[in-house]
Amino acid sequence: MDYTLHPLSDQTVAIEFPQKIDRAIHMKIRQIGLLLDDKQPKWLIEYVPAFASIAIHYDVKMLNLQTPNDLPYDIVTTELTNILQELNEIEVEAPRTVKIPVFYGGSTGPDLEEVAKHNGKTPNEVIDIHTNGEYTVYMLGFAPGFPYMGGMSTDIATPRKNKPRLAIPAGSVGIAGEQTGIYPIETPGGWQIIGQTPLALFNPENEEAPTLLQAGDQIRFYAITEEEFHNWKENGK
Amino acid sequence: MIRVLEPGLLSTIQDEGRKGYQRYGIIVNGVMDPFALQVANLLVGNDIEEAAIEVTLTGPTLRFEEETLIAVCGADFSALLDDKPLPLWRPVLVGKGSILNMKFSKKGCRALIAVAGGLDVPVVMDSKSTYIRAGIGGFKGRSLEKEDILPTNSLSLINQKILNLIKKQSSASTGFKTVPWSISEVFLKTEYERSTVRVLKGRQYDEFSPDSQKLFWSETFKLSTQSDRMGYRLDGPVLERKVSTDLLSEAVAFGTIQVPADGQPIVLLADRQTIGGYPKIGQVASVDLPILAQKKPGEAVQFEEITHREAQQLYRKREQDVQLLKIAINSKIAF
Numbered sequence: 001m002d003y004t005l006h007p008l009s010d011q012t013v014a015i016e017f018p019q020k021i022d023r024a025i026h027m028k029i030r031q032i033g034l035l036l037d038d039k040q041p042k043w044l045i046e047y048v049p050a051f052a053s054i055a056i057h058y059d060v061k062m063l064n065l066q067t068p069n070d071l072p073y074d075i076v077t078t079e080l081t082n083i084l085q086e087l088n089e090i091e092v093e094a095p096r097t098v099k100i101p102v103f104y105g106g107s108t109g110p111d112l113e114e115v116a117k118h119n120g121k122t123p124n125e126v127i128d129i130h131t132n133g134e135y136t137v138y139m140l141g142f143a144p145g146f147p148y149m150g151g152m153s154t155d156i157a158t159p160r161k162n163k164p165r166l167a168i169p170a171g172s173v174g175i176a177g178e179q180t181g182i183y184p185i186e187t188p189g190g191w192q193i194i195g196q197t198p199l200a201l202f203n204p205e206n207e208e209a210p211t212l213l214q215a216g217d218q219i220r221f222y223a224i225t226e227e228e229f230h231n232w233k234e235n236g237k
Numbered sequence: 238m239i240r241v242l243e244p245g246l247l248s249t250i251q252d253e254g255r256k257g258y259q260r261y262g263i264i265v266n267g268v269m270d271p272f273a274l275q276v277a278n279l280l281v282g283n284d285i286e287e288a289a290i291e292v293t294l295t296g297p298t299l300r301f302e303e304e305t306l307i308a309v310c311g312a313d314f315s316a317l318l319d320d321k322p323l324p325l326w327r328p329v330l331v332g333k334g335s336i337l338n339m340k341f342s343k344k345g346c347r348a349l350i351a352v353a354g355g356l357d358v359p360v361v362m363d364s365k366s367t368y369i370r371a372g373i374g375g376f377k378g379r380s381l382e383k384e385d386i387l388p389t390n391s392l393s394l395i396n397q398k399i400l401n402l403i404k405k406q407s408s409a410s411t412g413f414k415t416v417p418w419s420i421s422e423v424f425l426k427t428e429y430e431r432s433t434v435r436v437l438k439g440r441q442y443d444e445f446s447p448d449s450q451k452l453f454w455s456e457t458f459k460l461s462t463q464s465d466r467m468g469y470r471l472d473g474p475v476l477e478r479k480v481s482t483d484l485l486s487e488a489v490a491f492g493t494i495q496v497p498a499d500g501q502p503i504v505l506l507a508d509r510q511t512i513g514g515y516p517k518i519g520q521v522a523s524v525d526l527p528i529l530a531q532k533k534p535g536e537a538v539q540f541e542e543i544t545h546r547e548a549q550q551l552y553r554k555r556e557q558d559v560q561l562l563k564i565a566i567n568s569k570i571a572f
Contacts, residue, residue: 006440009490009520010548014440019485033260046257048488050512055488057256060549061556072549140262141486141512144371148486184262185371204373207362211261 103229108196145184145211164190198232245297250375255364266366269530273311277351280308282395288365296339306353312345327419345531354390439517475500492521
């Protein structure tokens with residue numbers, strides 16, 4: 001699969017794949033991340049994976065620049081191209097499956113009815129379709145630990161709210177167009193909120209894994225009752 | 238220890254940012270003006286990346302509960318130390334109980350107050366930077382409030398050497414306890430007083446109409462009132478993209494210039510989200526980010542094209558200049 005390299009800034013290079021949301025491209029991007037984790041080039045500050053690209057922020061101070069004409073970008077892309085030659089040797093472990101409990105509807109899922117009505121379904125049918133899907137986390141962004149997921153059935157696709165809400169509580173599960181997502185922290189937002197999970201998606205105290213989800217995870221939702229939701233919130237399980 | 242008597246409009250603790258966590262959707266934060274942070278730290282003898290207090294438009298009033306050394310760099314706030322005008326861009330001795338009143342900015346938007354030894358706040362995910370929305374980093378994950386007490390670290394050998402030098406050198410005639418040297422005006426002018434901000438073509442530059450491309454370089458853009466640490470929304474001629482295909486969201490950088498559907502560009506800054514989905518018309522050269530950081534809402538900017546090669550060479554030179562400054566300061570305190 002062909003990729004190209006482009007400068008994103010004077011300290012960042014982007015590796016770009018064909019612009020589409022695609023499992024094979026996603027796997028390549030995961031492989032690049034693993035390869036960089038393994039090689040740890042000294043100029044690497046961090047990499048940021050997305051749907052069809054991965055950006056690499058580099059530290060110009062850590063490059064071996066000889067003459068004033070040496071271009072940091074040239075050195076980084078040369079080394080990067082060498083590293084990427086080993087791309088096909090990297091094995092990607094089978095993805096984790098993360099099960100997310102959700103209390104659908106009620107006061108914490110105020111838009112469940114609207115999503116049902118928009119699609120000519122009952123609220124229970126919406127829950128069935130949402131919990132039957134298997135979702136892939138392509139990347140995290142927008143907020144700490146917010147998963148951009150693919151795989152939602154178009155049968156429950158619903159446009160965003162006309163007027164965004166000023167505050168959507170952490171844990172809210174929503175639908176926007178053909179996407180579904182979970183709000184890790186309270187933020188304003190225009191998604192249709194169909195339920196809430198008692199799980200914490202953002203745990204800043206855990207520096208090794210500050211977010212519950214990571215790119216590559218497979219997600220399944222399952223329904224819990226209001227009582228189970230409150231117990232979980234109070235007792236942590 | 239520093240006591241906050243008045244917090245000012247937006248005073249936060251920032252360092253060079255939280256690097257290494259963007260893949261989790263955790264934003265970088267950090268100072269808006271990295272050059273001012275580096276210089277302020279060097280002047281008081283701190284590590285270059287130590288955290289400082291970033292103040293905005295209307296500054297805080299602070300009381301220093303013990304003798305220390307500070308340097309204020311960046312915008313020219315009409316700051317007073319114990320009621321006397323505070324010199325900028327140089328290390329200044331503050332006595333126990335001294336009061337720094339930052340007042341308000343006369344020129345520029347943001348200043349950094351570096352304190353010898355640095356601020357003793359928790360390092361969260363490798364950084365002391367304040368991430369207000371997530372409530373982490375800095376002082377209790379928020380901007381400073383009245384009566385906050387900021388702990389400071391004890392002085393290192395280098396901090397102490399500069400402090401001793403000041404005590405020895407300061408003369409009664411100037412009335413100020415500082416050193417007879419500061420960052421050269423000429424040097425600062427070249428860093429801050431450009432009328433244009435240099436910009437590289439963005440990844441989707443070619444997708445904009447030829448007219449829009451021309452306007453992007455020829456016209457001025459005004460910072461709207463919706464301009465903050467996250468980004469500057471610019472008012473100016475409408476920039477039109479010729480293609481209508483949606484882009485897939487992808488990583489952005491400090492200084493990325495995006496154009497949403499309304500055709501009014503947004504420059505992404507220190508508190509930017511980790512990824513963005515709008516077409517990128519340009520990318521501000523790293524060396525000119527401090528110029529942009531010092532613009533206030535209502536002020537205008539004009540963009541000037543620069544090649545990627547030039548931007549990288551200028552950035553290398555900037556890094557060298559900061560290193561030379563460090564060497565120069567070290568030579569001053571060698572005795």
